[in-house]
Amino acid sequence: MSDSTPLHLRELATTSASTPVAKSRPEFLIALGLAAGPVVALGFTRFAYALLLPAMREKLHWSYASAGGMNTANALGYIIGAATAAWWSRRFGARAVFLWSMVISALALLASASTGDLAGLAVLRFVGGLSTAITFVVGSALASRVHNGGHQSRSAALVGVYMTGVGIGVVLSGVVVPAALTAWGVSGWQAGWLLMGVLALVAVTPAVWASRHVPEATGAAAAQRGRAGLKLLAPTFAWYVLFGAGYVSYMTFVIALLHGQGMKTWGTATFFIVLGAASAVATLLVWGRLIGRLRGGTAPALVSVVVLVGVLPVLLWHGTVAAIVSAVVFGGSFMAGPTAVTVLARRMLPQHAWTSGIALLTVAFSVGQAVGPLISGLLSDSSGGIAKGLWLSVVLLAVSAAVALVQRERGAAEHRHQDAPTLVPVPVPVPVPVPADRSAAER
Numbered sequence: 001m002s003d004s005t006p007l008h009l010r011e012l013a014t015t016s017a018s019t020p021v022a023k024s025r026p027e028f029l030i031a032l033g034l035a036a037g038p039v040v041a042l043g044f045t046r047f048a049y050a051l052l053l054p055a056m057r058e059k060l061h062w063s064y065a066s067a068g069g070m071n072t073a074n075a076l077g078y079i080i081g082a083a084t085a086a087w088w089s090r091r092f093g094a095r096a097v098f099l100w101s102m103v104i105s106a107l108a109l110l111a112s113a114s115t116g117d118l119a120g121l122a123v124l125r126f127v128g129g130l131s132t133a134i135t136f137v138v139g140s141a142l143a144s145r146v147h148n149g150g151h152q153s154r155s156a157a158l159v160g161v162y163m164t165g166v167g168i169g170v171v172l173s174g175v176v177v178p179a180a181l182t183a184w185g186v187s188g189w190q191a192g193w194l195l196m197g198v199l200a201l202v203a204v205t206p207a208v209w210a211s212r213h214v215p216e217a218t219g220a221a222a223a224q225r226g227r228a229g230l231k232l233l234a235p236t237f238a239w240y241v242l243f244g245a246g247y248v249s250y251m252t253f254v255i256a257l258l259h260g261q262g263m264k265t266w267g268t269a270t271f272f273i274v275l276g277a278a279s280a281v282a283t284l285l286v287w288g289r290l291i292g293r294l295r296g297g298t299a300p301a302l303v304s305v306v307v308l309v310g311v312l313p314v315l316l317w318h319g320t321v322a323a324i325v326s327a328v329v330f331g332g333s334f335m336a337g338p339t340a341v342t343v344l345a346r347r348m349l350p351q352h353a354w355t356s357g358i359a360l361l362t363v364a365f366s367v368g369q370a371v372g373p374l375i376s377g378l379l380s381d382s383s384g385g386i387a388k389g390l391w392l393s394v395v396l397l398a399v400s401a402a403v404a405l406v407q408r409e410r411g412a413a414e415h416r417h418q419d420a421p422t423l424v425p426v427p428v429p430v431p432v433p434v435p436a437d438r439s440a441a442e443r
Contacts, residue, residue, distance in 0.1 A: 031146050031158040033210025035165030036203040037098060037139035040105050041132035042335075043169010043276070044196040046074065049125075050255045051177040051272055052193070055186040057256070060116050064253070064386070068377025071252050073122040075370030077129025082362035085137035086355045094355065095211040098138045102204050104131040110197030113190040129366075137362050140342045141355040142214045156343045160288020163342075166335045167283060170276025172199060178269035230357060235407040236344055237364045239300050239400050240337070244368025246304075246396030247334050249376035249389065250311050254326075257386040261318045271323045275331030282332035283339060291340050297407025299340040304401035306333040311393050338365070347409060372396070 053067055081101075088097045108128035115121060143162035147155045173196060180191035255268050263271070291299045310330025313322040345357040372392070380389035 027146050027154075027158055028161060030210045030213045031143055031161035032164075033206040034098075034139050034143050034146070034214070035162050035168065036205075036207040036210070037102060037135045038163060038165030039169035039172070039203050040102050040109075040200040041135040041139075042166045043171075044109060044173055044200055045105050045128045045132045047166075047170055047251055048173035048177055048192070048196060049074075050251055050253070051173060051268070052189045053252070054256050054259045055181055055189040059186045059189065060118070062118070064256075064377040064380040064389070065374070066118065066377075067256075068252060068373040068375075068380075070122060070125050071248070071373040072370050074125040074129035075248075075366050075373070077126035077131075078133040078366040079129075079363055079370060081130035081133025082137055082359050082366050085134045085359040085362070088134055089138050089141070089355050094138050094142055095214070097134060098142060098211055099204060099207060101131045101134040101138070102200070102207055105135060106197050106200035106204070108197075109193055109200055113192075113194040113197070116190075133362060133366065136338075137359045138355065140338070140358050140362075142211060144342060144346045144354050144358075145215050145351075154292075155346060156292030156339070157288040159342050159346075160283050160291070160339050163288075163335045163339045164280040164284045167276045167278070167280030167331070170279060170331075171273050172196075172276075174269050174272035174276055178265050181265050230349070230353075230360065232348055233344065233357070233361070233407070235297060235403060236300060236341060237361060239297065239304070239404040239407070240341060240361055240364040241368040242396050242400035242403060243300070243304055243307075243337050244365040245372030245375075246368070246393045246400060247307055247337065248369045249372040249393045249396075250330065251334070252373045253376060253380060253386050253389060254314060256380075257314060257390060258323055260386060261314075263320070263323065267320065267323075271327045274324055275327040278328045278331035279335050283335050287333070287336035287339055291336065291343050296409040297404040299343070300337065300404035300407065301401045303333055303336045303340055304397045304404060307337070308394055308397035308401070310334070311390065311397070315387055315390055315394070341365075344407075344409070368396075 049071065056062065057064075057067055085097075088101075092100075105128055108124050108131065112121060112124045112128075115124075139162065140159070143159050144155065146158045173192075176195045176199070177192040180188035180195060182188070184191055255272070258268050258271060287303075294302070307330055310326055310328075310333060313326040313329070316322070341361050342358060345354055345361060349357040376389035376392050378389075379392060380386045382388060
């Protein structure tokens, strides 16, 4: 096949000739299989800590600052993992890195059940943060490639499917952890880590299948175009730092707040399950498609505002109704942030820069996640209690919404034209390597 044949025609002909079964796999199922990554990376390793925190604080005699410091250790690992994810991907291949980082995360979860030492647990949280960042960043890039055609809304919807893994993980941990705490009391925190580690190992199986059916990256281009795109994303970098600090403070301490308001173990479990279910449903059915239609910083700003509204009920009122309303609104919106960032990176960067672009954006996100819980924990240890610490989330989310509106969507058309020409739909399977009417195809 000649070099003048459009890139997407050459790819499709090659794939059809060599792997016809792979092309027939439904894109939805591939994205859903990749969603096993966020199940482990965020649903278990990141967010389930909030469920375990009250029992660990009581059993291990921690202050709120110490508890927040554990998440800071996790976030520091996340920063390093996100910063190096593109290098690991280039060195060993995206699929292998995605899968092995999941395995390491699962082992860190299992090991967390083996010690009550603060330093030891902090190291494991650090390792878990590092490996899960790599999982999430590389998985996001893989999800961006599930649909390599020119339909932006379709690609955004599939990225949304990938992000539903977070909600699924939250729901699963919302069942497993309270069951362990009910069976063994405050000592059940170790069983909670152990059970999630086992589930994380099981989750590797669908991830293996899905990663094998993701198209290879295409469209090598000049590195300076990727750097130019990253400069254009500067407002989104700033937004992601503020958003990360704001939302994670809530996720770290909200269960402790509800416990302080008198809610029992299964009440907080219900809250967590509703939050996770709302996240999965809204990300799958609402945000993926909505973000695909919004331009510039409109989607990130909208996400910040809705998340902010979700924080308010538990701060303004006590009781089950306020908690459930908060779970639905917050849960239904907080994972739309990574979805919006992934879609923006796909639009404004050439395809070869997607992994590194998403990685650098995730570093910004991780900086916010490292700082937020620590400051919130220090505020929670003061006279105002946990509520005072959580008001930090409201302030940060409000500022992040204003910053997001500065983002303009520029340069995307150029990158799509140069890296992924998809001017003419091509039927599948392709009967011959090169269309007979080449000139028509090239038009």
